[in-house]
Amino acid sequence: MQSGGRFDYYSGLYADRTYSMMSSEIRELLAVTARPDIISLAGGLPCTEVMPVGMLTELAERVFREDGPGAMQYGPTDGYAPLKRSLCMVMEEEGLRAYPEEIIITHGSQQALDMLSKILLNPGDPVIVEAPSYVGALNSFMSYQPEMFTVGMDGDGMLLGELESVLLRLRRSGKRAKFLYTVPNFQNPAGITLSAERRMGLIELSREHDLMLIEDNPYGLLRYEGEPLPTLKSLDPQRVVYLGTLSKIFSAGLRIGWAFAPPPLLEKLLLAKQSADLCTSALTQRIAHAYFQTQDWRATVARLAEVYRRRRDVMLESLEEFFPEEASWTRPGGGFFVWVTLPPYLDTKSMLARSVESKVAYVPGTGFYPGGRGAHEMRLNFSYPDEEEIREGVKRLSKVIRREISLARSLGLDIAGDEGSVTSGGG
Amino acid sequence: MQSGGRFDYYSGLYADRTYSMMSSEIRELLAVTARPDIISLAGGLPCTEVMPVGMLTELAERVFREDGPGAMQYGPTDGYAPLKRSLCMVMEEEGLRAYPEEIIITHGSQQALDMLSKILLNPGDPVIVEAPSYVGALNSFMSYQPEMFTVGMDGDGMLLGELESVLLRLRRSGKRAKFLYTVPNFQNPAGITLSAERRMGLIELSREHDLMLIEDNPYGLLRYEGEPLPTLKSLDPQRVVYLGTLSKIFSAGLRIGWAFAPPPLLEKLLLAKQSADLCTSALTQRIAHAYFQTQDWRATVARLAEVYRRRRDVMLESLEEFFPEEASWTRPGGGFFVWVTLPPYLDTKSMLARSVESKVAYVPGTGFYPGGRGAHEMRLNFSYPDEEEIREGVKRLSKVIRREISLARSLGLDIAGDEGSVTSGGG
Numbered sequence: 001m002q003s004g005g006r007f008d009y010y011s012g013l014y015a016d017r018t019y020s021m022m023s024s025e026i027r028e029l030l031a032v033t034a035r036p037d038i039i040s041l042a043g044g045l046p047c048t049e050v051m052p053v054g055m056l057t058e059l060a061e062r063v064f065r066e067d068g069p070g071a072m073q074y075g076p077t078d079g080y081a082p083l084k085r086s087l088c089m090v091m092e093e094e095g096l097r098a099y100p101e102e103i104i105i106t107h108g109s110q111q112a113l114d115m116l117s118k119i120l121l122n123p124g125d126p127v128i129v130e131a132p133s134y135v136g137a138l139n140s141f142m143s144y145q146p147e148m149f150t151v152g153m154d155g156d157g158m159l160l161g162e163l164e165s166v167l168l169r170l171r172r173s174g175k176r177a178k179f180l181y182t183v184p185n186f187q188n189p190a191g192i193t194l195s196a197e198r199r200m201g202l203i204e205l206s207r208e209h210d211l212m213l214i215e216d217n218p219y220g221l222l223r224y225e226g227e228p229l230p231t232l233k234s235l236d237p238q239r240v241v242y243l244g245t246l247s248k249i250f251s252a253g254l255r256i257g258w259a260f261a262p263p264p265l266l267e268k269l270l271l272a273k274q275s276a277d278l279c280t281s282a283l284t285q286r287i288a289h290a291y292f293q294t295q296d297w298r299a300t301v302a303r304l305a306e307v308y309r310r311r312r313d314v315m316l317e318s319l320e321e322f323f324p325e326e327a328s329w330t331r332p333g334g335g336f337f338v339w340v341t342l343p344p345y346l347d348t349k350s351m352l353a354r355s356v357e358s359k360v361a362y363v364p365g366t367g368f369y370p371g372g373r374g375a376h377e378m379r380l381n382f383s384y385p386d387e388e389e390i391r392e393g394v395k396r397l398s399k400v401i402r403r404e405i406s407l408a409r410s411l412g413l414d415i416a417g418d419e420g421s422v423t424s425g426g427g
Numbered sequence: 428m429q430s431g432g433r434f435d436y437y438s439g440l441y442a443d444r445t446y447s448m449m450s451s452e453i454r455e456l457l458a459v460t461a462r463p464d465i466i467s468l469a470g471g472l473p474c475t476e477v478m479p480v481g482m483l484t485e486l487a488e489r490v491f492r493e494d495g496p497g498a499m500q501y502g503p504t505d506g507y508a509p510l511k512r513s514l515c516m517v518m519e520e521e522g523l524r525a526y527p528e529e530i531i532i533t534h535g536s537q538q539a540l541d542m543l544s545k546i547l548l549n550p551g552d553p554v555i556v557e558a559p560s561y562v563g564a565l566n567s568f569m570s571y572q573p574e575m576f577t578v579g580m581d582g583d584g585m586l587l588g589e590l591e592s593v594l595l596r597l598r599r600s601g602k603r604a605k606f607l608y609t610v611p612n613f614q615n616p617a618g619i620t621l622s623a624e625r626r627m628g629l630i631e632l633s634r635e636h637d638l639m640l641i642e643d644n645p646y647g648l649l650r651y652e653g654e655p656l657p658t659l660k661s662l663d664p665q666r667v668v669y670l671g672t673l674s675k676i677f678s679a680g681l682r683i684g685w686a687f688a689p690p691p692l693l694e695k696l697l698l699a700k701q702s703a704d705l706c707t708s709a710l711t712q713r714i715a716h717a718y719f720q721t722q723d724w725r726a727t728v729a730r731l732a733e734v735y736r737r738r739r740d741v742m743l744e745s746l747e748e749f750f751p752e753e754a755s756w757t758r759p760g761g762g763f764f765v766w767v768t769l770p771p772y773l774d775t776k777s778m779l780a781r782s783v784e785s786k787v788a789y790v791p792g793t794g795f796y797p798g799g800r801g802a803h804e805m806r807l808n809f810s811y812p813d814e815e816e817i818r819e820g821v822k823r824l825s826k827v828i829r830r831e832i833s834l835a836r837s838l839g840l841d842i843a844g845d846e847g848s849v850t851s852g853g854g
Contacts, residue, residue: 008691009665009689009691010639010689010691010692011691012603013547013605013606013639014546014547014695015545015546015547015548015549015552015571016549017545017546018545018546018547018695018698021546021695021698021699021702022698045500045501046500048495048496048497048499048500049496051495051496051499053491053492053495056491056495056498056499057487057488057491057492060484060487060488060491061484061487061488064480064483064484064487065480065484068475068478068480068483069475069476069478070475070680071483071680072475072478072483072678072679072680072681073472073473073475073678073679073680074472074674074679074680075680106704107534107682107704107707107708108704108705110702110703110704110705111703111704113702114702114703114704117702118442118444118445118570119441119442119444119445119448120440120441120442120445121442122442122443125442136701136702136705139701139702140702143545143698143699143702144442176439178440179440212437212440238436247501251499251500251710252499252500252501252709253497253498253499253500253501253502253708253709253710254499254708254710255534255704255705255706255707255708262436262437264435264436264437264438265437268441268445268448271445271448271449271570272448272570274563274566275448275537275540275541275563275566275567275570276537276538276541276703277533277534277535277537277538277541277682278535278537278563278682279682280534280682281534281680281681281682281708281711282679282680283678283680283681283710283711283714284708284710284711287710
């Protein structure tokens with residue numbers, strides 16, 4: 001029990017699933033790294049300084065002027081209809097066409113992940129995820145006690161041969177995966193994008209094994225180079241539940257996400273939403289809708305992408321300049337994160353305390369795997385710290401790593417095989 | 428399956444619990460009764476016209492001016508600390524003292540109900556509820572497949588003898604109820620308040636049987652007569668999880684509720700909140716805090732209570748004037764609802780279609796019981812319609828009921844025993 005060593009009087013009352021709930025490593029870290037003297041490359045926060053305060057105030061004013069009582073009232077379970085139309089417009093920007101009736105607005109896309117887990121997962125049901133994968137998704141899935149299967153990645157995303165092995169193994173044992181979860185664009189945490197060819201291959205394999213896909217796409221519009229790739233949802237609409245969010249392109253503080261799902265699944269999500277929280281805030285939905293109605297949102301996304309692109313460039317340049325040759329990392333074409341692989345004899349979890357002493361923080365790799373792996377990997381964020389902080393943070397971190405490597409060498413710990421990683425060949 | 432008769436391609440994928448999720452009868456009704464020519468006594472909406480639009484705009488302006496970037500950002504899982512202090516002040520208004528560290532802010536108190544169900548309920552676990560009970564709570568509980576036990580009520584709330592029987596029955600079969608759920612003040616749907624004496628009795632019984640209580644108190648501050656009663660939480664803090672909400676005293680559109688729970692349970696709720704939606708909207712929490720900081724919120728609650736008291740009075744007077752003597756109803760001292768019991772040979776569900784033809788709507792009783800009862804009962808709401816609508820609505824409804832009674836008599840259907848009800852003796 002995670003009750004801080006105290007006797008837990010209530011332990012006889014908990015559901016079995018409660019023992020499989022894990023605290024996010026990120027959350028506990030954020031508490032430490034909030035200290036102003038520490039440069040945090042740990043979080044996954046968007047940059048909110050880009051939004052002009054005057055514009056936000058105008059949006060709120062407009063919403064209250066047009067329908068104050070409506071904004072303060074309960075709303076429909078599926079979401080505020082005008083905003084649903086705006087969200088369809090956002091999806092169309094990536095070539096994905098939807099009718100407003102096909103989506104449900106959720107309290108952040110995290111809520112969609114939790115509700116999908118709730119309506120789909122019995123204890124022991126197989127679920128397939130990328131390794132590494134988004135920790136928030138893993139937390140939602142794990143809380144419903146599935147059996148987790150992982151598929152490794154290279155620079156082009158999921159290794160389809162590995163996926164096929166998993167699917168064949170499941171088929172032989174008479175099991176069927178409830179779904180595969182993927183972040184195909186600029187993945188959190190690895191920064192990797194599933195290539196066009198792999199997308200087609202993934203859809204083919206999924207058809208062959210009757211596999212449902214959850215496509216989580218928070219970063220798709222934050223592309224810093226190259227051409228957009230087709231969404232999985234557009235390649236096979238009946239097989240894919242698509243998740244979107246405004247957290248990265250407008251505001252995380254509004255907590256607005258959505259799921260675009262085939263009708264029978266959408267109905268189940270509506271039932272789950274009723275018992276989860278009745279409805280999403282009428283006020284935040286109206287503010288978001290007013291934003292799309294009155295602002296040049298595409299220009300704002302372009303401005304955001306430009307800020308992030310420069311920060312990514314500074315991070316990649318700094319890594320090149322400061323990091324030891326034993327380290328390798330991914331080169332994201334968008335999104336928020338770079339994934340770093342250190343020599344296998346290093347442990348990023350135990351190194352974190354020394355790193356925080358040196359006033360820089362990151363997220364150790366293990367939290368992004370359902371079990372045991374990732375001990376010598378780490379996630380670095382470049383969306384929140386500014387360019388100067390990124391450079392200084394990477395510099396500080398490189399010193400910590402070099403010290404660790406020297407120490408390991410002096411102890412003879414560096415003679416061990418590489419277990420393989422998503423960044424091998426890079427660096 | 429509730430997929431509208433279509434073949435559900437996904438049915439092989441659903442979790443077992445999904446088959447126990449029920450659509451709220453209220454939700455499906457609201458769709459019909461949104462027609463402007465129908466007087467709806469069906470919903471449970473607060474009156475939002477009382478809040479001046481100018482004040483709301485000022486609050487938003489203040490929030491964006493003071494910390495726009497913070498309002499647009501992710502926030503802590505447990506909630507915005509300054510708002511937590513404001514919520515403690517709200518609880519103190521009913522004599523309940525809490526530290527901010529003892530509460531978690533949720534996306535409406537519905538989310539607290541869902542998360543408590545998730546962390547506490549294995550399939551088959553016993554749960555005890557009042558009969559009738561809040562349909563949103565029943566939906567949350569049922570979605571985790573418990574075994575439901577009910578305790579009847581009279582004008583003073585739960586019948587403790589009946590509760591004791593349930594507890595003894597459970598003890599004999601070697602089972603322990605995970606919790607008892609109660610809305611002690613002006614209950615939704617019955618409008619009944621648990622008397623001071625019964626509160627003490629309930630606590631004593633709970634101690635004897637080691638029973639945990641969930642005390643849901645959305646209406647406590649909306650009291651139209653008499654003195655406030657002590658919260659159950661204040662009578663036995665370690666045994667009670669207390670739920671509060673701003674939906675009825677400030678705004679439902681902000682979706683802000685909270686749970687005041689013993690520390691080990693609070694930790695589990697925090698874990699559940701992380702996977703449920705990461706955090707509640709930073710913007711709505713700041714607006715709520717600004718409201719408590721800058722406005723005379725007690726005066727607003729008093730003004731709201733005055734509006735509602737008058738509407739309740741009009742409803743009770745109209746019922747007295749128009750309803751047939753075969754009907755009985757509760758006389759709520761606060762809150763939003765009156766519970767009506769009709770003769771047992773009437774069916775409020777089938778009567779609803781004819782009622783909507785006569786341009787008045789209500790909620791049939793069956794949705795408020797976990798199984799089968801309530802067929803000749805109904806819930807009437809007086810918080811949302813204005814005084815004129817209430818009077819006209821009750822008048823229209825009385826004609827429908829009188830017609831039904833005549834019809835039943837002419838068919839000889841009126842010769843049946845009363846099954847007993849929460850309103851017997853009233854009317």
